Amino acid sequence: MANILVYALQYEGAFNKNSLxxxxxxxxxxxxxxxxxxxxxxxxxxxxxxxASLGNYGATKVLNVNGPEGLAQPxxxxxxxxxxxxxxxxxxxGGGLLGFEVGAGLAARLSAGxxxxxxxxxxxxxxxxxxxxxxxxxxxxxxxxxxxxxxxISRLNAFEIKETGGTAAVEEFSVDFSDFSGQATMITRGExxxxxxDIEGADILIAGGRGLGAEExxxxxxxxxxxxxxxxxxAATRAVVDAGWFxxxxxxxxxxxxxxPKLYLAAGISGAIQHKVGMQGAENIVAINKDANAPIxxxxxxxxxxxxxxxxxxxxxxxxxxxxx
Amino acid sequence: xxxxxxxxxxxxAAVQKKIDxxxxxxxxxxxxxxxxxDTHAIEAAMQLKESGAxxxxxxxxxxxxxxxxxxxxHKAVSLGADRSVHLTDGALAxxxxxxxxxxxxxxxxxxxxxxxxxxxxxxxxxCYTIGAVVxxxxxxxxxxxxxxxxxxxxxxxxxxxxxxxxxxxxEINLPAVISVGDAINEPRYPSLKxxxxxxxxxxxxxxxxxxxxxxxxxxxxxxAAQWTGSSEPPKKEAxxxxxxxxxAETVEAIVAWLDExxxx
Numbered sequence: 001m002a003n004i005l006v007y008a009l010q011y012e013g014a015f016n017k018n019s020l021x022x023x024x025x026x027x028x029x030x031x032x033x034x035x036x037x038x039x040x041x042x043x044x045x046x047x048x049x050x051x052a053s054l055g056n057y058g059a060t061k062v063l064n065v066n067g068p069e070g071l072a073q074p075x076x077x078x079x080x081x082x083x084x085x086x087x088x089x090x091x092x093x094g095g096g097l098l099g100f101e102v103g104a105g106l107a108a109r110l111s112a113g114x115x116x117x118x119x120x121x122x123x124x125x126x127x128x129x130x131x132x133x134x135x136x137x138x139x140x141x142x143x144x145x146x147x148x149x150x151x152x153i154s155r156l157n158a159f160e161i162k163e164t165g166g167t168a169a170v171e172e173f174s175v176d177f178s179d180f181s182g183q184a185t186m187i188t189r190g191e192x193x194x195x196x197x198d199i200e201g202a203d204i205l206i207a208g209g210r211g212l213g214a215e216e217x218x219x220x221x222x223x224x225x226x227x228x229x230x231x232x233x234x235a236a237t238r239a240v241v242d243a244g245w246f247x248x249x250x251x252x253x254x255x256x257x258x259x260x261p262k263l264y265l266a267a268g269i270s271g272a273i274q275h276k277v278g279m280q281g282a283e284n285i286v287a288i289n290k291d292a293n294a295p296i297x298x299x300x301x302x303x304x305x306x307x308x309x310x311x312x313x314x315x316x317x318x319x320x321x322x323x324x325x
Numbered sequence: 326x327x328x329x330x331x332x333x334x335x336x337x338a339a340v341q342k343k344i345d346x347x348x349x350x351x352x353x354x355x356x357x358x359x360x361x362x363d364t365h366a367i368e369a370a371m372q373l374k375e376s377g378a379x380x381x382x383x384x385x386x387x388x389x390x391x392x393x394x395x396x397x398x399h400k401a402v403s404l405g406a407d408r409s410v411h412l413t414d415g416a417l418a419x420x421x422x423x424x425x426x427x428x429x430x431x432x433x434x435x436x437x438x439x440x441x442x443x444x445x446x447x448x449x450x451x452c453y454t455i456g457a458v459v460x461x462x463x464x465x466x467x468x469x470x471x472x473x474x475x476x477x478x479x480x481x482x483x484x485x486x487x488x489x490x491x492x493x494x495x496e497i498n499l500p501a502v503i504s505v506g507d508a509i510n511e512p513r514y515p516s517l518k519x520x521x522x523x524x525x526x527x528x529x530x531x532x533x534x535x536x537x538x539x540x541x542x543x544x545x546x547x548x549a550a551q552w553t554g555s556s557e558p559p560k561k562e563a564x565x566x567x568x569x570x571x572x573a574e575t576v577e578a579i580v581a582w583l584d585e586x587x588x589x
Contacts, residue, residue, distance in 0.1 A: 011490050070493060072457060073466060097488050101469055104454035107423040108461035111542070113549030114423055116454060133558060140556045147549035153454075183466035183498040187483070190490035204588070228589070238487070242472050242508030248491060255470075255487050263588045284586055285564075286579070297566060302582050306569025314576045322580055322589050 002035025002126075005088045007075060007102055008054055008062075010043055011190065015050075018094030020057050021159035025121065026092045027058025028162075032123035033089070036060040039168070042078050043069045048170045055168030057161065063173040070189045072101035073181030080109045081175050083149060090128055091149060092121075095156040095277075097255055103153040112149040117273070119158045128152070137273075137298075156277045157258055194247025197233065204232035205261045207252060207279070208240060211268020211289060211308060215245040220312040221267055227319040228263075235259065237275050253278035267308050271296025288312070326499075328370045329385045329438040330406060331429060331455070332363040333446070334397040359400040362444035364512035369474060369505050370442050371405040371513070378476040383407050385436060389417060389429055395528070403515035403523040410436070414533040419545020426458025428543050431536045433463060440482075441502040445470060456504035467502040468495055472509045 004026040009016040019039075026037035039059040041051050044066065051064045065078045079091060079102065091106060093099035100116065107114035115130040119140075122129055130143045130152050144150075199205060206221040206228075218234065225232040236246035238253055252259055254274035260281035267288050269275060272295065279285070280299060287300035288308045297303040304311060367386070374381035386401035386409040388394050398409035412432050420428060433441060441463075443456050460467030473485040480499050485492055486506070497503070515523075533540055541547055565582070569575045583589050 009489065016489060070488065071495065073460075076461065097470060097486075100454055101457045101467075104422065104426070104457035105461045105467075107549075108426060108458040111549065112423070113421065113551070114454070115550050116422075129553065131556075134555075137558060140558050141552055142554045142556070143550050144553045145549060146551055150550075178464070180460075180464045180466050183501070184468065185496045187494040187496055189488075189493050191492040191494070193492055239508065242487065242506060248487070255489060263583070263586075284588060286583075292568075297564070299561065299564075301564040302579065303564055303566040304569055304575060304579065305566065306572070306575060310572050311569060311575060311579075314572055315579055318576045318580045319583075319589055322584065 002030065002033040003086065003088050004030045004033075004035065004037050004090045004092055005079065005082060005086070006037060006039045006059070006092045007079065007099065008039040008041050009094075009096065009098055010041055010046060010050065013050060015054070016094065016096065017161060018096055018099070018154070018156055020161045021157070022092050022094035022154060023054055023057040023059050024162040025159035027164070029121060029123055029128060033126060033128070035089070038063065038086070040065060040079060040082055040173070042067045042075045048172070052168050052170050055166045056163050058164050058166060059168045060166070061169045061171060063171050065173050065175050067175060067177060068186065070098070070186050071181070071184055072098055072105055073184065074177050075102045076105035076109055077177045077181050078173070078175045079106050082173065083110060088149060091151045093151075093153045094159065095154045095254075099153050103151045107151050110149050112147045112151050113145040114151040114153065115143040116153040118152050118154045121152060156254060192248055194249065197247055197250040199233050199235045199250050199252070199259055200257055202231055202233035202259070203261050204228045204230070204263045204265075205235045205259060205282075206232065206265045206267065207235040207237070207269060208246065208267050209237040209269030210239045211270070212240070212245070213268070217268070218246060220308065224265070224312055224316045224319065227316040227323070229323065237269055266296055266300070267312060269296055270294045271299065326379055326381050326439040327383045327385065327436065328373065328381055328440045328442060329387050329433055329436050330363070330366050330370050330401065331441065331443040331459070332367070332386050332388050332397050332401050333360045334388065334390050334394040335360040359397040360444060360446060362446055362507055363397075363401070364404060364444070365507050365509055366442040366444040366505050367401055367404045367406060368510045368512040372510060373474070373476065379479065385410060385438070387429065387432055387436070388412065389425060391418070398528060399523045400515070402526045403519045404513065405519075406526075408527040408529070410529045410531060412531050412533070412536060416533050416540050417543050419548065420543045421548035421550045422454050423458055423550070424543045424548045426455050427462055428533065428536070428538050429455075430459045430462035431538045432531060433459065435536065439499045441465070443502075443504045445504055445506050456502050460502035463500075463502065465500050465502050466497050468497060469504040470506045471503050472506045474503065474509070
């Protein structure tokens with residue numbers, strides 16, 4: 001039971017970086033438990049060469065499953081079959097929407113314990129203990145498992161990617177998919193909506209949230225970004241992207257992009273955990289929000305409690321003046 | 326057709342305060358009440374029913390929790406659910422996500438809905454998980470974080486959601502479990518009449534045994550994921566907070582702060 005199974009998400013010929021981090025972490029933990037890290041890939045005709053590349057992150061074996069992509073339940077079927085056929089004590093997921101769905105479904109299927117939003121895992125007495133920040137990250141709870149299989153779903157970017165130069169054996173693993181997992185069909189996947197904006201390379205990001213009040217509120221962000229000039233850009237939270245106020249390509253957080261600019265200025269963003277995981281690597285975080293209790297103030301370096309409609313225009317002018325000086 | 330909506334009582338901190346547009350006052354009814362994200366699931370159910378897109382006979386709110394959770398059901402019926410079911414039993418206390426999902430699935434098995442809707446929770450990871458757990462027990466297809474539902478031919482839905490690589494559109498056959506994101510709709514405000522009438526709508530209380538729940542699979546002691554301790558996170562130095570009173574001064578302070586860090 002010392003082996004660890006990792007779900008590796010791939011899309012258009014590349015692995016998700018959170019999956020690669022999960023493979024690296026599993027490889028390290030499996031070594032401490034005296035076992036191996038294996039990965040499982042589910043997709044339509046994914047090449048064995050691509051699958052084998054997971055060896056470079058520490059997987060010793062990869063199960064390549066031919067099945068529907070982008071939906072959770074076929075992956076649950078595949079992982080349940082792999083667990084039944086193998087010798088796995090733990091399953092690890094690198095976060096993301098599918099990771100949560102697959103991990104939870106697998107927990108139900110196999111009566112396994114599941115721990116989510118995990119930021120660190122350690123081996124202790126031959127078992128794994130997972131750490132989950134709770135109550136707005138003000139405490140960390142430790143979770144262990146009493147089931148035969150323990151399921152660990154990490155927060156995004158919890159695990160570091162490490163290249164080992166290793167190689168993995170590939171096994172083409174066939175799965176009998178359950179009837180109900182075939183009741184959902186992907187029609188279009190990965191559709192990009194709105195303009196293409198580049199936020200990952202920016203040094204200064206002005207990010208807007210629901211507190212902007214309307215799509216027009218983004219003008220305040222654009223003006224401020226323009227005042228900073230140089231390598232600055234405007235970004236957004238999921239809520240406003242889903243509301244259609246800003247293009248998907250500019251979204252930060254759980255299902256969007258992860259950024260680490262020199263300055264991150266959050267306007268009207270409450271700072272929910274799904275957003276925080278995408279921007280907490282920023283060097284300097286400034287938040288403007290009228291709600292003094294907004295969680296973002298707990299992790300900002302400079303917090304302004306006030307009306308962004310009053311502050312942002314004056315700030316833009318002042319930044320422009322300072323630059324001109 | 327029957328739609329079951331899973332709802333949950335949440336503590337004060339997770340509730341977004343808002344102003345009641347009819348009185349202009351702070352709405353305090355929500356302070357220990359229905360998870361605000363669940364109101365989007367109820368609204369989605371009501372829109373499916375009222376639009377006639379689906380022939381919905383009944384919308385049933387279902388919760389699991391202590392006596393106080395009844396308030397979440399009252400709110401759910403005031404928003405339009407026809408009746409509610411309250412699974413409550415000391416044996417369920419402390420259940421983890423997997424055990425909670427199992428217990429709720431036993432209640433749902435008896436209800437035999439065509440569609441199960443639930444809301445995403447914003448500040449814990451359960452948003453993505455409880456629907457998937459329930460679906461696996463019921464052997465229903467499922468999707469989470471759905472922001473648009475269209476009905477196709479009565480027994481099929483077309484759902485949109487944002488996933489890892491952009492927006493996905495998925496067709497899903499009923500019966501199904503769908504968890505909705507908050508962008509799916511703007512929940513209505515219950516009328517005073519609906520609030521007053523809420524207590525008159527049928528509310529069924531079920532014990533674990535009534536629902537056929539195997540007591541050895543639920544409760545804190547039987548949950549497979551066990552909390553074994555807690556610790557303090559590494560301290561991060563508290564940031565500086567400025568309350569904006571004089572905006573010119575505030576802006577001056579921000580610029581000085583940015584300038585010190587060579588960010589301008």
